[in-house]
Amino acid sequence: MPLPTNCLTGNTKMVDTHAHIDGPEFADDLEAVIQRAKDAGVKKIFVPGICRKDTPHLLEVCNAHPHYLHPMVGLHPENIMDEDYHHTLDELEHIITSPSSTPIIAIGEVGLDFYWDDTHKQEQLEVFEHQILWAEKYDLPLMIHSRNAHSELMELMERHRDSNLSGVFHCFTGTDREAHDLLTFPNFMLGIGGVLTFKKSTLREVVKHSIPLSRIVLETDSPYMAPVPNRGKRNESAYIKSVAEQLAEVFDTDFDTIAHQTTENASKVFKKVTFFDKN
Numbered sequence: 001m002p003l004p005t006n007c008l009t010g011n012t013k014m015v016d017t018h019a020h021i022d023g024p025e026f027a028d029d030l031e032a033v034i035q036r037a038k039d040a041g042v043k044k045i046f047v048p049g050i051c052r053k054d055t056p057h058l059l060e061v062c063n064a065h066p067h068y069l070h071p072m073v074g075l076h077p078e079n080i081m082d083e084d085y086h087h088t089l090d091e092l093e094h095i096i097t098s099p100s101s102t103p104i105i106a107i108g109e110v111g112l113d114f115y116w117d118d119t120h121k122q123e124q125l126e127v128f129e130h131q132i133l134w135a136e137k138y139d140l141p142l143m144i145h146s147r148n149a150h151s152e153l154m155e156l157m158e159r160h161r162d163s164n165l166s167g168v169f170h171c172f173t174g175t176d177r178e179a180h181d182l183l184t185f186p187n188f189m190l191g192i193g194g195v196l197t198f199k200k201s202t203l204r205e206v207v208k209h210s211i212p213l214s215r216i217v218l219e220t221d222s223p224y225m226a227p228v229p230n231r232g233k234r235n236e237s238a239y240i241k242s243v244a245e246q247l248a249e250v251f252d253t254d255f256d257t258i259a260h261q262t263t264e265n266a267s268k269v270f271k272k273v274t275f276f277d278k279n
Contacts, residue, residue, distance in 0.1 A: 013043035016237040018219035022058040025223040037237035048109035050076035074110040108143020142167030179210040191219040194227035
């Protein structure tokens with residue numbers, strides 16, 4: 001499999017497109033976690049926002065590591081009812097539009113989650129669509145969370161099919177059919193993480209048969225879902241190497257090809273990030 005034509009050979013490394021590295025789980029050893037990620041070949045880490053109250057800290061953490069940690073801003077579906085979400089949306093939009101030394105690279109983590117219950121289904125749909133409109137208005141990609149909500153996700157996305165939307169369907173673990181549905185949105189990638197390495201996971205077969213490498217980005221979703229051989233531990237960006245190694249097996253190719261192609265894929269979505277530089 002040839003390497004992407006516009007990659008700088010020997011310089012492009014892996015990108016963790018989704019890591020909650022601003023969370024309390026990393027408060028005691030953040031610098032060590034970041035250094036381990038760099039040592040493992042992680043070139044950049046993208047940090048999703050999930051609520052209003054944590055966003056200032058997220059931005060502070062990213063500002064302390066410019067050009068390496070890149071912030072997103074969004075209201076996660078599980079956090080919608082924690083605050084007055086109308087006020088929260090206003091405040092988050094103000095953050096998105098405010099000048100910053102570390103620009104917001106995406107709207108996320110946003111989406112739908114009906115795993116536990118769908119009591120606030122309408123509120124989730126309202127908030128998600130509101131943030132989709134941000135993505136269209138400000139020409140930013142979406143980092144989309146979807147859990148037990150595929151049909152609702154597709155119905156809502158269909159209404160925006162003809163817009164300029166791009167992004168990542170985060171933490172994909174679905175079926176061949178679901179992969180096919182999501183891949184009909186040509187400017188979106190599927191985020192693949194630690195579940196790919198789980199012994200009983202069906203994701204390897206779905207990836208092999210239904211998802212081209214040209215549509216995959218790497219992610220950890222740390223501190224959650226650490227890949228084998230670190231399953232059960234706190235996940236961190238350095239462990240993304242295990243996901244890339246598993247992808248190399250699935251696609252019967254070498255590790256460097258996976259690193260190059262997934263970074264190239266990320267560069268097509270996250271236009272505010274400089275990927276191919278001399279650092």
